[in-house]
Amino acid sequence: MDFSLSEERKMLQETVARFFENNYKDIKKRSDYLALNDGFSREIWKESADLGVISGLISPTFGGLGGTGEDFSIIFELIGKSLCIEPFLSSGILSSTILSSIKNPKTELINQIIDGELLISFAHMEMNNRYEDHFVETKAFLEDDNWKLNGSKSFVINGDSADKVIVSARIDGEINDKNGIGLFLVDNNHITRRSYNTIDGYKAAELNFDNVNAELLCKDDLALECIIKSNSAGALALSAEAVGIMQVCFDLTLDYLKTRKQFGKSIGAFQSIQHRMVDMMLEIEQVRSAVMLASSTFETNSSTRDKNVSAAKNLVGRVGKLIAEESIQLHGGIAMTWEYSVAHYAKRLIMIDHLMGDADYHRDRFKLLSSI
Amino acid sequence: MNFEYTKEEQKFRNEVREWLRETLPKSLSDKVKKYQRLSKQDYEIFMNNLSAKGWLAWHWPEEYGGTGWNAIQKHIFEEEIVKASAPRIVPFGVNMLGPVLIEFGSEEQKNYYLPRILNNEDWWAQGYSEPGAGSDLASLKTTAIDKGDHYLVNGQKTWTTLGHHADKIFCLVKTNTNVKPQLGISFLLIDMDSPGVEIKPIITLDGEHEVNEVWFTDVKVPKKNIVGKENEGWTYAKYLLTFERTGIAGVPNSKSALDHLKMVSRKSLKNGKPLIDDPIFSSEIAELEIDLLAMEIFNLRTVSAAADGKAPGMESSLLKIKGTLVRQKTTELLRKALGPQALPYLPEQFDEGWNEMPIGPEYAGPIAKQYFNMRKISIYGGSNEIQKNIVAKASFGL
Numbered sequence: 206m207d208f209s210l211s212e213e214r215k216m217l218q219e220t221v222a223r224f225f226e227n228n229y230k231d232i233k234k235r236s237d238y239l240a241l242n243d244g245f246s247r248e249i250w251k252e253s254a255d256l257g258v259i260s261g262l263i264s265p266t267f268g269g270l271g272g273t274g275e276d277f278s279i280i281f282e283l284i285g286k287s288l289c290i291e292p293f294l295s296s297g298i299l300s301s302t303i304l305s306s307i308k309n310p311k312t313e314l315i316n317q318i319i320d321g322e323l324l325i326s327f328a329h330m331e332m333n334n335r336y337e338d339h340f341v342e343t344k345a346f347l348e349d350d351n352w353k354l355n356g357s358k359s360f361v362i363n364g365d366s367a368d369k370v371i372v373s374a375r376i377d378g379e380i381n382d383k384n385g386i387g388l389f390l391v392d393n394n395h396i397t398r399r400s401y402n403t404i405d406g407y408k409a410a411e412l413n414f415d416n417v418n419a420e421l422l423c424k425d426d427l428a429l430e431c432i433i434k435s436n437s438a439g440a441l442a443l444s445a446e447a448v449g450i451m452q453v454c455f456d457l458t459l460d461y462l463k464t465r466k467q468f469g470k471s472i473g474a475f476q477s478i479q480h481r482m483v484d485m486m487l488e489i490e491q492v493r494s495a496v497m498l499a500s501s502t503f504e505t506n507s508s509t510r511d512k513n514v515s516a517a518k519n520l521v522g523r524v525g526k527l528i529a530e531e532s533i534q535l536h537g538g539i540a541m542t543w544e545y546s547v548a549h550y551a552k553r554l555i556m557i558d559h560l561m562g563d564a565d566y567h568r569d570r571f572k573l574l575s576s577i
Numbered sequence: 578m579n580f581e582y583t584k585e586e587q588k589f590r591n592e593v594r595e596w597l598r599e600t601l602p603k604s605l606s607d608k609v610k611k612y613q614r615l616s617k618q619d620y621e622i623f624m625n626n627l628s629a630k631g632w633l634a635w636h637w638p639e640e641y642g643g644t645g646w647n648a649i650q651k652h653i654f655e656e657e658i659v660k661a662s663a664p665r666i667v668p669f670g671v672n673m674l675g676p677v678l679i680e681f682g683s684e685e686q687k688n689y690y691l692p693r694i695l696n697n698e699d700w701w702a703q704g705y706s707e708p709g710a711g712s713d714l715a716s717l718k719t720t721a722i723d724k725g726d727h728y729l730v731n732g733q734k735t736w737t738t739l740g741h742h743a744d745k746i747f748c749l750v751k752t753n754t755n756v757k758p759q760l761g762i763s764f765l766l767i768d769m770d771s772p773g774v775e776i777k778p779i780i781t782l783d784g785e786h787e788v789n790e791v792w793f794t795d796v797k798v799p800k801k802n803i804v805g806k807e808n809e810g811w812t813y814a815k816y817l818l819t820f821e822r823t824g825i826a827g828v829p830n831s832k833s834a835l836d837h838l839k840m841v842s843r844k845s846l847k848n849g850k851p852l853i854d855d856p857i858f859s860s861e862i863a864e865l866e867i868d869l870l871a872m873e874i875f876n877l878r879t880v881s882a883a884a885d886g887k888a889p890g891m892e893s894s895l896l897k898i899k900g901t902l903v904r905q906k907t908t909e910l911l912r913k914a915l916g917p918q919a920l921p922y923l924p925e926q927f928d929e930g931w932n933e934m935p936i937g938p939e940y941a942g943p944i945a946k947q948y949f950n951m952r953k954i955s956i957y958g959g960s961n962e963i964q965k966n967i968v969a970k971a972s973f974g975l
Contacts, residue, residue, distance in 0.1 A: 206579065206580055206581070206582060206583070206586065206649050206877065206881070207578060207579045208578060208877070208878050208881055208882070209578070210578065275578055459973060459975075462973075462975060463974070463975060471975065473973065473975035474975060476966070476969075479965065479966070479969035479973065479975065480962070480965040480969070482969065482973060483895070483898070483964075483965040483968045483969055484965075486895065486968065486972075487895045487898060487899055490875050490892075490895060491868065491871040491872065491875060491899065492871070493875075494871045494872070494873075494874035494875040494878060495867070495870065495871040495874070497578060497580075497874055497878075498580055498870065498871070498874050500578070501578045501579060501580045502580065513870075516866075516867040516870050516871070519863075519864065519867050520867055520868070520871055523864070568860055568863050568864060568867070569860075569863075571863050571866075571867060572859055572860070572863045575863070575866065577839065577853065577859050577862050577863050577866070
């Protein structure tokens with residue numbers, strides 16, 4: 206067993222940390238990026254590409270410099286710390302995972318993602334399929350040897366700004382059949398879409414398909430495998446992001462406890478508050494440990510991978526709620542304001558539980574995978 | 578980062594497992610499995626075996642007769658002895674006093690006591706808590722008055738675990754009552770057979786005799802039995818407590834309790850079906866397992882960082898808090914899993930050689946009792962509330 210980071214990984218960590226610190230010094234900057242058309246800054250995205258941050262999420266087999274669970278964790282913990290909103294998850298993790306896991310990997314497209322020149326979102330969620338990997342209602346059918354899609358996809362993160370979209374659609378069978386699903390690549394300008402902001406600051410879109418032309422990437426077992434792998438990669442990345450956010454919430458709260466005075470002393474002097482801070486600290490270490498385990502076993506067999514990712518994401522859901530709520534409560538009224546950063550961290554932390562499976566979903570998946 | 582056990586670590590695990598298979602009598606591991614009462618001799622059989630193998634002082638430095646194992650090896654060793662259902666290593670001499678003597682004892686004390694601990698010749702007890710000094714340990718009242726060549730000790734200690742087997746007891750005593758409480762404490766080694774030492778059992782809520790009261794009335798203790806300097810005992814006491822706490826995380830014990838819980842939940846029925854198929858109950862098990870999975874890594878991270886030369890101080894408090902909560906949760910779910918089968922209480926079931934029919938399944942007998950017994954772990958070793966004070970003071974800068 207070895208708990209330390211390799212020299213290479215330490216360097217990656219330092220480089221990425223510096224990059225985010227420079228670009229995300231205060232929460233106002235984030236609001237400015239949010240107000241841009243795409244809901245994020247194309248400049249920062251391009252800069253991060255030039256610096257190799259996106260490359261850090263992709264395996265050398267496909268032209269990247271990283272791509273392991275450990276790389277995901279390092280980068281996403283820093284994304285969490287800065288509350289960065291560039292499309293690292295949608296393009297860098299979810300879509301790249303699928304494009305590299307199919308029979309004939311789309312290396313060229315992956316390289317364009319690495320270079321910051323192409324954005325691809327993954328459209329799997331539907332209005333009523335919750336977090337399931339195989340509940341797919343959107344239909345795919347062949348017409349004169351061309352695949353066409355009909356139906357709609359929901360909550361597609363960065364679905365408005367993406368150049369292309371990977372869509373899960375049903376070729377065959379009932380809505381909840383594990384078999385009969387296909388993954389398709391679609392040009393986004395062929396899709397009717399309605400875009401909006403999510404409550405935690407991302408841009409998302411509802412996509413409508415009306416006989417839209419699509420390219421088949423894979424189907425049946427491989428398609429389901431790709432969806433599961435992509436979800437696990439996303440859940441791991443989000444878990445690591447949550448670790449970064451929790452640490453910032455804790456640090457901000459601790460700072461505030463020292464400065465805020467009531468009854469003639471700093472509120473941090475009260476034991477009831479100190480004990481709650483210890484509970485937070487302890488649970489953050491638990492989450493950090495679970496994420497370390499999930500990231501270091503991400504390249505093993507898929508059942509170990511998914512089991513450990515589910516353990517981490519379940520804990521993130523449970524502890525995330527504690528940290529978000531306690532950070533707001535211990536701050537008091539100031540944390541209710543838009544202006545103060547802790548509110549935005551708390552919102553993202555809570556909403557992470559609504560992406561890639563919540564605590565209940567991952568608890569149930571953990572049960573299945575560990576035969577409880 | 579790599580959380581897989583290396584080939585050498587696997588090999589080490591096999592070595593420990595093999596040794597336990599060869600040396601641990603089946604009659605003894607059966608008693609441990611059934612939660613039967615262990616005699617003094619039962620503990621000694623196991624500890625003497627360890628001593629002969631050179632593994633009793635498994636976390637001492639090599640120069641003092643320790644094993645020189647790294648943090649991972651120590652973890653593997655702890656896991657294997659729990660898995661083998663060995664009795665616990667009575668910690669007071671080897672795990673608590675030993676490290677204090679190594680750090681603060683005189684050469685004479687080291688030369689005399691350390692080999693005796695290594696050879697398992699002395700059974701030590703811990704004389705910390707008093708009726709009026711629990712969480713506020715520094716307010717202890719037992720006095721040691723300087724009488725030239727000896728101290729005269731008067732007072733009372735309590736919660737003395739397995740003190741009824743002990744030959745010796747290390748005590749915190751007041752040698753100066755005119756200063757701030759922490760500045761007047763000394764660390765004293767006392768023979769239990771000294772005139773004036775009296776021991777009385779305390780029966781705990783599960784009906785068992787594990788802890789005692791120890792009374793000191795005009796007990797003469799030679800001056801050479803003081804460890805370190807007079808009035809500096811508080812420092813040594815705290816040093817010892819960090820050793821006491823790390824083990825309290827009890828990861829291997831919780832892991833084996835979790836396995837036991839799964840077994841019981843498969844056998845217990847609800848609506849005629851195994852309880853483990855009940856989605857609510859199995860969800861509780863799953864989240865407990867996830868907490869434990871995380872805690873095992875947290876524990877390993879902490880102990881291996883400590884081995885790299887960083888102190889485990891504050892983290893050992895965090896581990897103590899979470900470790901005890903997780904372990905208590907296993908006993909709670911076990912109790913719930915039994916339903917009404919948890920009610921019967923047959924104290925004689927835990928005597929060696931009891932061979933009557935149990936009421937309900939045999940595994941049911943100890944579970945409620947064990948649940949009540951385990952309430953102690955969030956209280957002893959510095960209550961969890963005290964641990965929170967320690968963490969807050971050490972790391973918040975408030």
